[in-house]
Amino acid sequence: MSQELEIEFKNLLTPSEFEQLIAHFHVKPEAFHLQHNHYFDTKEQALRHLKSGLRIRQTPTKNEVTLKEPTNGIALTETTDSLTLDEAEAILQGTQDFPEGDVKNRLQSLHIDSKELQKIGTLSTNRAEIKYKGGLLVFDHSQYADQEDYELEYEVQDEVSGRFIFQELLQSLHIPIRPAKKKLARFMQAIQNKKE
Secondary structure (H helix, E strand, C coil): CEEEEEEEEEEEECHHHHHHHHHHCCCCHHHCEEEEEEEEECCCCHHHHCCCEEEEEECCCCEEEEEEEECCCCCEEEEEEEECHHHHHHHHHCCCCCCCCHHHHHHHHCCCCHHHCEEEEEEEEEEEEEEECCEEEEEEEEEECCEEEEEEEEEECCHHHHHHHHHHHHHHCCCCCCECCCHHHHHHHHHHHHHC
């Protein structure tokens, strides 16, 4: 288990801007890996009302469950527990509850019964990451609910210097600043749009 503070800046990109960044940073195709984020909430959307999110992330090398909760400013507190592939698959199929651990304990402290959680959908992302000026640049091409988008994220330890570095990078490459909502928020909006 780990609990950490997540500070990240996000910018939506056009496909050509995404390719421009990939070329600028010499990111090779083999640097990308596919990951699947499976999102959960109760029927009453208890997590959404708390401005929180719960996901199981599956990558080629790991499976984990993460609860994200708001803190101050743009930061989020992330509580993460590792899962075995069998645990992740059983939860996704609805044949197993979330295992005991820090995420389940946190859910209980929020008065959310993990047995009432249901999968609301999956967002798949082709992702590459590189270190950049004390942080981590993340190149994401995501697909969900018949939509796709391109995004650049910058994960940092310090909000003030991180914002400056991120905006300076975008300006140097003549990429307009287009702050992006969190993936879960974009995903939920896309699902809502499909229903209408």
